[in-house]
Amino acid sequence: MANAEQIRKVCSIITSDPERRVVVVSAPGKRFGSDTKVTDLLIECTNRFLKSEDHEEVLEKIISRFREIAADLGLGDKIVIDIENNIRTRLQMGYDSEEKLMDRMKAAGEDNAARLVAAYLKSIGYQAQYLNPKDAGLFLSDEYGNARVLPQSIKNLKKIKDMKGIVIFPGFFGYSLSGDVVTFPRGGSDITGSILSAALEVDVYENFTDVDSVFAASPKLIENPKPISVLTYREMRELAYAGFTVLHEDTLEPVYQKGIPVNIRNTNNPDAPGTLITPMRDASMSPVAGIAGGTGFCSINIHKYMMNREIGFGRKVLQILEEEFVPFEHMPSGIDDISIIIRKQYMDDEKKSRIMERIAKDLRVDSVNIEYDLGLVMVVGEGMMHTVGIAARITKALAKSGINIRMINQGSSEVSIMFGVSEADVDKAIVCIYDEFFR
Amino acid sequence: MANAEQIRKVCSIITSDPERRVVVVSAPGKRFGSDTKVTDLLIECTNRFLKSEDHEEVLEKIISRFREIAADLGLGDKIVIDIENNIRTRLQMGYDSEEKLMDRMKAAGEDNAARLVAAYLKSIGYQAQYLNPKDAGLFLSDEYGNARVLPQSIKNLKKIKDMKGIVIFPGFFGYSLSGDVVTFPRGGSDITGSILSAALEVDVYENFTDVDSVFAASPKLIENPKPISVLTYREMRELAYAGFTVLHEDTLEPVYQKGIPVNIRNTNNPDAPGTLITPMRDASMSPVAGIAGGTGFCSINIHKYMMNREIGFGRKVLQILEEEFVPFEHMPSGIDDISIIIRKQYMDDEKKSRIMERIAKDLRVDSVNIEYDLGLVMVVGEGMMHTVGIAARITKALAKSGINIRMINQGSSEVSIMFGVSEADVDKAIVCIYDEFFR
Numbered sequence: 001m002a003n004a005e006q007i008r009k010v011c012s013i014i015t016s017d018p019e020r021r022v023v024v025v026s027a028p029g030k031r032f033g034s035d036t037k038v039t040d041l042l043i044e045c046t047n048r049f050l051k052s053e054d055h056e057e058v059l060e061k062i063i064s065r066f067r068e069i070a071a072d073l074g075l076g077d078k079i080v081i082d083i084e085n086n087i088r089t090r091l092q093m094g095y096d097s098e099e100k101l102m103d104r105m106k107a108a109g110e111d112n113a114a115r116l117v118a119a120y121l122k123s124i125g126y127q128a129q130y131l132n133p134k135d136a137g138l139f140l141s142d143e144y145g146n147a148r149v150l151p152q153s154i155k156n157l158k159k160i161k162d163m164k165g166i167v168i169f170p171g172f173f174g175y176s177l178s179g180d181v182v183t184f185p186r187g188g189s190d191i192t193g194s195i196l197s198a199a200l201e202v203d204v205y206e207n208f209t210d211v212d213s214v215f216a217a218s219p220k221l222i223e224n225p226k227p228i229s230v231l232t233y234r235e236m237r238e239l240a241y242a243g244f245t246v247l248h249e250d251t252l253e254p255v256y257q258k259g260i261p262v263n264i265r266n267t268n269n270p271d272a273p274g275t276l277i278t279p280m281r282d283a284s285m286s287p288v289a290g291i292a293g294g295t296g297f298c299s300i301n302i303h304k305y306m307m308n309r310e311i312g313f314g315r316k317v318l319q320i321l322e323e324e325f326v327p328f329e330h331m332p333s334g335i336d337d338i339s340i341i342i343r344k345q346y347m348d349d350e351k352k353s354r355i356m357e358r359i360a361k362d363l364r365v366d367s368v369n370i371e372y373d374l375g376l377v378m379v380v381g382e383g384m385m386h387t388v389g390i391a392a393r394i395t396k397a398l399a400k401s402g403i404n405i406r407m408i409n410q411g412s413s414e415v416s417i418m419f420g421v422s423e424a425d426v427d428k429a430i431v432c433i434y435d436e437f438f439r
Numbered sequence: 440m441a442n443a444e445q446i447r448k449v450c451s452i453i454t455s456d457p458e459r460r461v462v463v464v465s466a467p468g469k470r471f472g473s474d475t476k477v478t479d480l481l482i483e484c485t486n487r488f489l490k491s492e493d494h495e496e497v498l499e500k501i502i503s504r505f506r507e508i509a510a511d512l513g514l515g516d517k518i519v520i521d522i523e524n525n526i527r528t529r530l531q532m533g534y535d536s537e538e539k540l541m542d543r544m545k546a547a548g549e550d551n552a553a554r555l556v557a558a559y560l561k562s563i564g565y566q567a568q569y570l571n572p573k574d575a576g577l578f579l580s581d582e583y584g585n586a587r588v589l590p591q592s593i594k595n596l597k598k599i600k601d602m603k604g605i606v607i608f609p610g611f612f613g614y615s616l617s618g619d620v621v622t623f624p625r626g627g628s629d630i631t632g633s634i635l636s637a638a639l640e641v642d643v644y645e646n647f648t649d650v651d652s653v654f655a656a657s658p659k660l661i662e663n664p665k666p667i668s669v670l671t672y673r674e675m676r677e678l679a680y681a682g683f684t685v686l687h688e689d690t691l692e693p694v695y696q697k698g699i700p701v702n703i704r705n706t707n708n709p710d711a712p713g714t715l716i717t718p719m720r721d722a723s724m725s726p727v728a729g730i731a732g733g734t735g736f737c738s739i740n741i742h743k744y745m746m747n748r749e750i751g752f753g754r755k756v757l758q759i760l761e762e763e764f765v766p767f768e769h770m771p772s773g774i775d776d777i778s779i780i781i782r783k784q785y786m787d788d789e790k791k792s793r794i795m796e797r798i799a800k801d802l803r804v805d806s807v808n809i810e811y812d813l814g815l816v817m818v819v820g821e822g823m824m825h826t827v828g829i830a831a832r833i834t835k836a837l838a839k840s841g842i843n844i845r846m847i848n849q850g851s852s853e854v855s856i857m858f859g860v861s862e863a864d865v866d867k868a869i870v871c872i873y874d875e876f877f878r
Contacts, residue, residue, distance in 0.1 A: 312757075315754055329772075330772050334677070334851045334857075335677055337851040391844050392837070394834075395830040405830050412773045412776040416773055
């Protein structure tokens with residue numbers, strides 16, 4: 001949605017298939033590498049306003065982005081005046097908390113982009129209308145910047161089915177029950193699309209982005225990686241956990257509940273079939289779907305003789321972590337040993353020493369230490385668990401590349417095997433596993 | 440200790456090395472396959488006595504076992520009369536609980552075997568004496584049939600050092616602080632030996648049994664398996680957990696604490712060097728020490744969308760198990776999945792349905808099921824974790840044999856990798872991994 005050319009592409013995609021009835025739009029993004037997204041300009045403007053600094057220049061930048069697009073689309077002055085009023089009013093209409101004002105401002109990008117698209121579609125002869133989320137009944141929890149949809153919204157949104165023509169719906173925000181604008185986390189336009197898809201029980205949720213498809217491994221590591229044509233929800237979740245960032249992590253929940261397929265497609269190459277994310281797929285021909293990896297993990301290693309005879313030991317360790325608000329990722333265990341894998345971001349030095357001391361003292365262990373520098377590599381694929389020899393091919397590939405495996409976690413999830421390696425080995429591991437299965 | 444011939448062998452071993460100063464003996468075992476161990480006869484006799492059934496015939500069988508041995512050793516009548524009096528007195532001297540009487544009777548096998556051995560050594564010209572555990576100060580907790588050593592015993596037992604000649608000490612039992620006989624779990628003579636070794640800080644605890652050594656895999660599965668010459672405590676523990684039964688599981692604790700090596704040797708082949716169990720070994724030449732496996736496990740598999748976002752989820756699952764007194768073995772986890780491996784023996788139908796219902800209701804999971812038919816195969820070896828390619832060789836061997844791996848747990852214990860397979864595949868898995876590393 002960065003400029004008129006992109007909006008024309010989007011509208012040509014919308015109008016090329018009469019089944020494309022409900023469209024969720026995001027805010028204008030970057031026109032070139034060093035450009036600033038409209039949402040980021042809105043945040044800057046609001047921050048300046050809150051600090052009573054000069055915000056007019058930034059505000060003008062925002063308005064001029066819309067003005068430029070409107071002009072290039074040949075839409076005339078009226079809509080530009082409307083948009084300018086809309087944004088200025090948001091800033092001036094008063095606020096009882098800073099976060100309320102921030103969410104109201106942040107939403108201006110999507111909201112006005114939706115008005116522009118609806119106006120453009122009408123100008124080229126289509127029946128189209130902008131729909132405000134409040135009028136549609138999209139109510140959210142009042143967690144500013146991190147809202148969740150309220151259950152009653154689903155019933156409200158069903159009425160969109162009765163609307164005539166193409167409905168243009170702004171993404172990223174809804175309204176609290178007290179009538180204030182509330183936004184989803186960043187990237188939340190995908191969430192709006194997913195909620196509408198679930199409410200309307202659509203045949204497919206098409207998610208237009210800027211890549212041709214999801215790939216079997218990151219294009220940053222592999223030249224021309226294999227595009228994935230079909231992927232299951234579970235595979236997508238596991239890949240997203242380990243570093244794939246095509247869809248926001250929360251996005252799939254609403255469509256997942258309804259079993260609605262998601263089609264990731266490229267706005268700039270709309271004829272490419274993209275990647276279809278479905279509840280199930282035939283995995284017999286390709287047991288491995290993709291490989292992802294991430295760094296930033298650490299492992300607390302505990303040794304205590306006869307640990308496995310002590311009922312409640314594992315529970316007590318987890319309790320200590322819980323009381324320190326540290327979520328754990330995994331917990332591999334031996335007979336006298338247990339390791340807890342956590343994300344480094346949750347551990348500061350103070351928490352670390354408190355946790356280590358409590359484990360040592362309260363649980364009277366023989367030894368406890370913490371190992372940083374842990375990366376996780378995830379090999380994901382439905383049916384992998386039922387194909388003999390997958391683990392053998394992966395471990396052999398890692399061995400041939402001289403990578404020491406510090407942890408293997410297989411057996412709970414049916415769709416993934418997880419390997420712990422040094423952080424420095426993560427990329428190399430992804431490449432060699434990719435080569436084994438896809439070269 | 441089954442007959443005079445065996446006792447002569449034992450005494451020849453004792454006297455062949457003047458360093459063999461303290462000897463722990465067990466009760467007379469089976470003389471032939473269908474024979475009954477003296478300890479089992481003592482249990483039967485006590486049960487009959489307690490039910491006021493005729494017990495005289497069994498009692499006579501027990502006494503005649505000792506009479507036969509004494510006669511064959513040429514020891515004369517006096518010791519036989521003493522032994523008969525000893526056993527009859529145990530039965531007749533009254534009791535305030537059935538378990539006290541049972542332990543007092545069970546201990547008669549070891550106690551009188553020790554008297555016989557001491558008498559025989561004296562008869563062939565050695566300075567030897569029977570030492571009663573009460574006189575030695577071996578005090579145990581009053582958990583009948585399942586006692587643990589009390590800390591003050593260690594200091595008491597040190598005085599044995601000052602005794603002259605060869606000390607013959609009966610295994611398997613000690614005394615409560617109130618003066619009653621209390622026994623260890625079955626096989627507990629090894630525990631007595633281990634406690635004495637620790638108290639006396641001996642150079643080596645020689646454990647004479649009926650095998651030449653510990654083998655890299657069970658001789659029931661592998662013809663002429665590779666004998667293990669040196670094994671670490673940790674390796675022995677992991678192998679014992681997964682099915683190796685050479686030493687009783689509790690046996691190693693006292694020597695482990697003191698770092699005393701254990702030498703497993705064969706009474707029937709005393710020149711064989713046996714297996715030495717030590718705190719550490721040089722693992723560079725043989726990263727894998729042995730392979731063991733066991734059946735009787737099951738897995739509770741829980742799926743909940745966004746599980747890994749829920750702080751406290753794993754702890755709550757373990758808490759439910761703890762409240763039902765079910766110890767867990769391992770807990771592999773995915774993103775939205777967690778599996779709890781437990782031993783089937785702890786789960787009856789009633790517990791199972793209570794646990795499943797609580798997990799489903801209290802934790803509001805998407806699905807929970809229980810999978811029986813899980814076997815665990817453990818590949819054990821110090822330094823395995825630091826040798827690249829071990830996991831690859833194992834998984835390749837399993838794949839070549841067509842064995843599906845249901846679980847891999849590696850990373851916590853430095854000395855083992857654990858594989859979950861169908862119970863039916865356990866033996867096959869051990870054989871093919873053995874072939875990979877030892878053929």
